[in-house]
Amino acid sequence: MAFAPNGNALAVGTYAGTIGIWDPRLPELQLLLQGHKGGLTQLLYTHDSNFLLSGARQDPHLLCWDLRMAGGLAGGDGPKAALYQLPRDTATTNQRIAFSLEPCGRHVATGGCDGSVRIAMGVILQVFDLQTGSLVDTLPVASDTVNGCAFHPSLPLLAVATGLRTT
Incomplete structure (x- = not known):
């Protein structure tokens, strides 16, 4: 909610x-x-x-x-x-993969199962541009799932959490 x-x-x-x-x-x-x-x-x-x-x-x-x-x-x-x-790379997992909105509201970052973070201008971090829907950057972060990320409210800082539950 x-x-x-x-x-x-x-x-x-x-x-x-x-x-x-x-x-x-x-x-x-x-x-x-x-x-x-x-x-x-x-x-x-x-x-x-x-x-x-x-x-x-x-x-x-x-x-x-x-x-x-x-x-x-x-x-x-x-x-x-x-x-x-x-x-984003989440199609094969039931794991909750979080995303975060940059404080200025233009970029969203999301993790994935391929170890990366994706940043859009919304285990790689991806960043997307919300004005255009285009991918801005892909950051290799870990060899495991990136299941959390959070933009700092005032600094140019992005925190990430990684890990995969194994039995």
Whole structure:
């Protein structure tokens, strides 16, 4: 679950891969988003409350939803598909792979099973650009799963967590 920073919406993920958007002041569902293949593991609004990022188990993409035209919130049908599908290597694991939004709100970073982190301008860290949906950088981090990452709130610093449960 995640509240929008402006307090006007609550996003709730399901095991079925859907996301319900609720207005906390109203009793009925405002919008239903569909697009994930597995159960939701993380939801995160951008700082301006206009976009919602979502990740799910065994789903090779983070989805970025543009809620500015979200019909249920403004009287229409809502988005039919995610604005962006940001790729990540999580399709073969039930492990929760976290992602983090940069404080300026432009970049999202996500881990994966290939030991890397991906950074988008949202075990490699990938960074994606949320204005374009394009991959900005891929950083080799570990030989194991990168299952967590977090941007520092004021410094140019990204912390990562790695590891895989084995029996």
